[in-house]
Amino acid sequence: MGGNWKEIVRYLLRKRDILIIILTPVLLSPILIFNYESKAARCGFVLLLILFHWLTLAVPLPVTGVLMLVWLPILELLPMRDVEINFMSDFIVLGLGILFISTGVEKYQLHRRIALRVLLLAGTKPKWLLLALMSVVGFLSILILSVPLFIMMLPIVTALAEQLEISEYPGNSTVEANSIHDATEKSTVSDGDTIEMEKVEHGMVNDSNDSKEAGHDNQYKSSTTLVATEDSEQTSPLKTCFYIGLVYASTIGGAASLFGNVTQVIMLQLLERLYSTEAKISFGSWMIFSLPVQLVILLICWGWLTFYYLSDIPCCRRRNQNDASNGPETKSKEDKGRIIEILREEYDALGQLTWAEGVIMIVFGCLILLWFFEDPSFMTGWQSFFTPGYVTTATITMGFVAICFVLPSTRPSFDFNGSTSSYKPLLDWKYVQSNVGWGIVFFVGAVFSLSEAMKASGFDELIGEQFDIIVNWSPWVVLLGTTVISAVTAEVISSTVISTLLMPILKYTAAIQGIHPYYYIIAMTLGLNFSFCLPAGNLSNAIVISNGYVKLPQLVKSGVFMNIVGLILVNIAMNTYGYWILNLDNIPDWALDVDFGEVNATSAEITTELSTVS
Numbered sequence: 065m066g067g068n069w070k071e072i073v074r075y076l077l078r079k080r081d082i083l084i085i086i087l088t089p090v091l092l093s094p095i096l097i098f099n100y101e102s103k104a105a106r107c108g109f110v111l112l113l114i115l116f117h118w119l120t121l122a123v124p125l126p127v128t129g130v131l132m133l134v135w136l137p138i139l140e141l142l143p144m145r146d147v148e149i150n151f152m153s154d155f156i157v158l159g160l161g162i163l164f165i166s167t168g169v170e171k172y173q174l175h176r177r178i179a180l181r182v183l184l185l186a187g188t189k190p191k192w193l194l195l196a197l198m199s200v201v202g203f204l205s206i207l208i209l210s211v212p213l214f215i216m217m218l219p220i221v222t223a224l225a226e227q228l229e230i231s232e233y234p235g236n237s238t239v240e241a242n243s244i245h246d247a248t249e250k251s252t253v254s255d256g257d258t259i260e261m262e263k264v265e266h267g268m269v270n271d272s273n274d275s276k277e278a279g280h281d282n283q284y285k286s287s288t289t290l291v292a293t294e295d296s297e298q299t300s301p302l303k304t305c306f307y308i309g310l311v312y313a314s315t316i317g318g319a320a321s322l323f324g325n326v327t328q329v330i331m332l333q334l335l336e337r338l339y340s341t342e343a344k345i346s347f348g349s350w351m352i353f354s355l356p357v358q359l360v361i362l363l364i365c366w367g368w369l370t371f372y373y374l375s376d377i378p379c380c381r382r383r384n385q386n387d388a389s390n391g392p393e394t395k396s397k398e399d400k401g402r403i404i405e406i407l408r409e410e411y412d413a414l415g416q417l418t419w420a421e422g423v424i425m426i427v428f429g430c431l432i433l434l435w436f437f438e439d440p441s442f443m444t445g446w447q448s449f450f451t452p453g454y455v456t457t458a459t460i461t462m463g464f465v466a467i468c469f470v471l472p473s474t475r476p477s478f479d480f481n482g483s484t485s486s487y488k489p490l491l492d493w494k495y496v497q498s499n500v501g502w503g504i505v506f507f508v509g510a511v512f513s514l515s516e517a518m519k520a521s522g523f524d525e526l527i528g529e530q531f532d533i534i535v536n537w538s539p540w541v542v543l544l545g546t547t548v549i550s551a552v553t554a555e556v557i558s559s560t561v562i563s564t565l566l567m568p569i570l571k572y573t574a575a576i577q578g579i580h581p582y583y584y585i586i587a588m589t590l591g592l593n594f595s596f597c598l599p600a601g602n603l604s605n606a607i608v609i610s611n612g613y614v615k616l617p618q619l620v621k622s623g624v625f626m627n628i629v630g631l632i633l634v635n636i637a638m639n640t641y642g643y644w645i646l647n648l649d650n651i652p653d654w655a656l657d658v659d660f661g662e663v664n665a666t667s668a669e670i671t672t673e674l675s676t677v678s
């Protein structure tokens with residue numbers, strides 16, 4: 065009998081996803097049965113349903129966008145045309161534009177050239193190589209979304225860490241990466257395979273014993289499984305340090321840019337939904353405020369990882385078992401020279417800077433300048449030359465994307481008498497189509513649709529009204545609590561979920577207290593980026609944990625300190641120079657446009673209906 069129960073449990077676990085998909089709406093159905101007349105209650109049903117799917121990953125994240133296209137019109141929360149527009153909003157177009165140009169960086173290996181050049185300047189000491197690595201990854205994360213950049217840089221770090229392990233722990237390394245090219249070859253399966261954000265997230269987190277599903281997931285896993293050691297117990301502290309450094313640097317650098325992480329992009333859209341188009345913060349203002357904070361965090365992170373993993377202090381040295389038993393090994397000068405040799409060989413293999421690489425650099429440089437000077441707080445930006453609402457950041461970004469589809473990938477020749485090579489554009493659609501994670505359109509569209517439904521039903525104001533107790537607290541206390549809650553919950557829940565739930569509360573609180581909403585919302589967004597501890601909080605964390613590069617306790621021990629540092633610095637920055645850069649002393653009209661009468665009416669309606677049901 066006991067064996068039968070075990071078989072039943074195993075069967076149910078194998079069918080976990082389908083059970084969640086079927087049972088979740090059934091269990092939540094009483095909300096609709098007893099409160100269907102209330103739009104806020106119907107919105108609450110959809111919110112709980114989608115949250116549960118996001119938390120359990122019963123369906124791929126992009127599929128939640130498909131569910132929004134079904135549930136919101138059926139429950140009469142939003143007309144179909146209002147739902148559809150969320151899946152091609154201004155910010156989704158902007159994100160796609162950035163991803164398109166990022167594929168050009170990957171195609172022509174520009175990120176590889178920059179990283180190898182910087183690493184060659186760092187020498188052979190692990191701590192300086194770590195600083196060089198984190199600096200170049202942090203810089204590139206300003207230009208490229210942090211997760212795709214992390215995946216692109218992983219082969220370089222793998223080969224470098226393997227060779228460093230050989231020089232630091234002779235006889236300890238189980239795998240020798242002869243070159244970065246070897247590591248890259250091990251990370252690819254075929255020219256047709258791609259690495260898409262939603263595929264990795266769903267494939268890495270949810271393993272299935274079902275043969276068909278396992279084969280489907282392995283396609284995604286193989287794209288990101290790079291030279292994993294055969295026995296994770298033998299991973300040296302040095303290798304662990306470099307992998308964690310890569311993860312943290314990509315996250316920290318992404319927070320310095322308004323378009324470096326999806327969290328910031330979603331914040332911009334929610335600002336427009338909760339207030340108006342005037343509420344959008346400019347790229348320049350964000351970067352001037354956030355960049356100094358992230359630079360300090362990056363340097364502290366480097367110092368912390370160096371101290372914790374590479375320090376010679378006995379109480380801090382994290383040796384593996386072989387190293388502890390065999391005692392210190394003599395460092396081989398030949399092995400250290402091999403590090404430089406590998407980096408030099410790989411850099412020389414790239415050849416001279418090509419026409420395509422130069423054009424991509426110019427495109428990115430011009431694009432960043434235009435982002436920065438769109439509407440900076442210290443001067444009149446180029447946006448003032450156009451009628452408001454017509455030309456946006458997405459317009460400019462897609463303009464440069466169009467240029468990349470037209471410009472030639474090789475230097476044009478005007479020798480009409482000589483032989484000429486066939487014309488090939490800098491970007492071709494076939495390559496872009498196979499290397500862009502299109503699922504992000506549906507996932508982000510689901511977030512925007514949910515936010516729009518919450519506003520249309522009055523659910524967002526209802527949430528804010530329930531937390532009216534915090535309006536009596538000092539602003540700095542609310543700020544501290546907001547950042548702490550954001551950082552802690554972001555470790556276990558998607559940052560998009562937290563943004564959707566917290567921003568209505570912060571909107572209500574800021575309006576009551578007469579404070580600029582940027583004071584709370586920007587700090588909350590930065591706090592959501594400080595997910596350094598657990599795999600659920602960050603896709604990069606999930607990749608290094610699931611592939612055995614880093615053990616979970618190692619990531620947690622390293623991340624707790626970084627979370628504390630990040631929270632302290634953000635609170636200090638917001639209460640000091642943030643007032644000047646973000647102009648927090650002057651509250652705009654759009655920030656004061658909150659209909660508290662509607663809030664109280666909605667709250668009273670829901671309270672009455674709930675009391676009737678009870």
